[in-house]
Amino acid sequence: MLAARTHHEVDSRAGDDRTGLNGMIEDVRAGMAEAGADALVLRPSPDFRYLGGRGGGYLVLTPDGPLSTVDAPAEAAALIPSSARRVAVDPEMRASELFALRLDTELMLASAVLAPLRLRKRPEEVAAMRRATSAADAVLLSARQLTWFGATERAMAFRLRAMLAETGCEDVISLVVAAGEHTAVAAHTPCERVINPGDALLVSVCGRWDGYCTEVARVFAVAEPPDDFEAMYSVVLSAQHAALEAVRPGVPASEPARIAGEVIDGSGYGHYAAGRQARGIGLSPDEGPRPVPDEVFSPGMTVCLEPAIFLPELFGARVADVVVCGSHGPEPLSLSSPSLHVMDR
Template sequence: MSRRHAARVAAVRRAMAGEGIDVLVLRPSPDFRFLSASRDGLADADGEGVFLVVTADSVVETRDPAGLVPASARRVGVDPEMRARELFRLAIAAELVPASAVLAPLRLRKDPAELSALGRAVAAAEEVLAQARELAWFGASERAMARRLRLLALESGCEEVISLRVSAGENTARPEHRPGERVINPGDALLVSVCGRWDGYCAEAGRVFAVAEPPEDYEAMYSVVLAAHRAALAALRPSVPFDELARTVNEVIDASGYGHYAALHVGRGVGLGHDEGPRAGEEAVFAPGMAVCLEPAIYVPDLFGARVADVVACTAAEPVSLGTSPHTLHVLDR
């Protein structure tokens, strides 16, 4: 067991004692990867039927977790991603509670090695978008371009493509839009993003393109999104509540006249999972080591939308963007 892994296990056991939890049973998930000793805790342990069991004196990967839960255990923390059939297979009499009460607070603040891993994931996601700018977009469908992005991501070493966004024209105004058969034409705005897992850690990069030329008034609206993004960076400091960051973004968008069209969410925590703490509404307060994907956006129904997505780390001094890709509205010439 490495020193880093031993420190994590010790912290988890202290948290278990504080929550009155005797055993943790984790299925392949971000929590599993956090505590797995494989690949120094970054294992992408996705084998069917493999579990991690943590007790006061052991950490074991097994296919029979029930056999490792002591008969004296009264409270067992189970993975929030546990499937129903897996819960039934445990067949134990102890009270089952979410393991997130123990693990979520510990995963909030990343150590330097984790931030480096996140930085590599961000670089890989941004490289996919850089290659995407060189593709031929005219006349292709959203779905066809999404397939090409998926291939680029996998070729970059992406272990899991979590989501891909290719929205053209009026579809850019639909936050939940999935790539369809809509053909991409000159004069279209494009929202393009890739979210995936590299070396165990998740990252997303999202940028705005325009085909041949931007739609009328589009650049002005996009400038508001960029202003909101800059305001969020300026506000992301230790001891600042997440909700204050959200208010800062919304104030910028409100002042521009686009307030009714602002996205509901301005960001989310990222790390071993693509959507983890800190989160809005959870009384989360920023601290050094926390990493978030900032994603301010404006969506004007039936016209167009604009969004950027960047992973940023909170430090004791100032926020550090883990990516280097510029926010320039890139005009595609083919």
């Protein structure tokens, strides 16, 4: 827990020991030494949250001093050793804050130090993401009981947003309700389109609980699915299953996306596949591991698998699930089935 508005050390999170925040601080110091950073200054951001930050203020870490929290940039600057030659600052630091620090040193992004450490989630981080996914699951399961026929996309999005708030969601990052032809739009914003029988529905909730992000996307149909929809959707599910099996230690992080794309290409829908089939997720909705050849999965890494096919002006389908790379293979956090659910009118 952060010290209360002082320059004192942030000892630890409640219940943490050497393997918790204190151990993490030593890892950060090692990263600072490797990067040649003489101090680290963070404002409220995912990196700030990673080191136990809550609320506002600034966190300061030096090679020898305690992890401290202060109210103002000038106070942060006062904690930086006068001999410092290179300071790592938060990627979300505002220009006004940088000027207020009045640093006569070389600046670098703190993400160069923290991003590699954030790749592998600690058990307590995975537990937080599991709780977040459980809350998102609960909203989408409850959504099946709502009356969709005759409602508008915007009205249903409003109801889902209220349901998310009831679960303790602290930040709704994105909420998609798309009906009919709108399911074929990759970044659709809910509008006044009325939902009717025979419509496919794409519903996605992406939010943050206790600092950690999750996303669950599911596909429904009202009364009955459109013609040819189920055949297309079966390809999306096959792509997701194939991608899931690739989330294993030692496998390139690019493999899930590549394999999902290969399944979709082989079905004949390759021209209509989404541009992105997977991404890293954690304290940010889009972070490492990146689907690039030189990034390799190791236990504790978390990804959102999101295969999708969009047929312009007809319909589309996208499934999103967060998966942990476990020691022996993939560990999906969502317990809800991605199978097509047909709702009564």
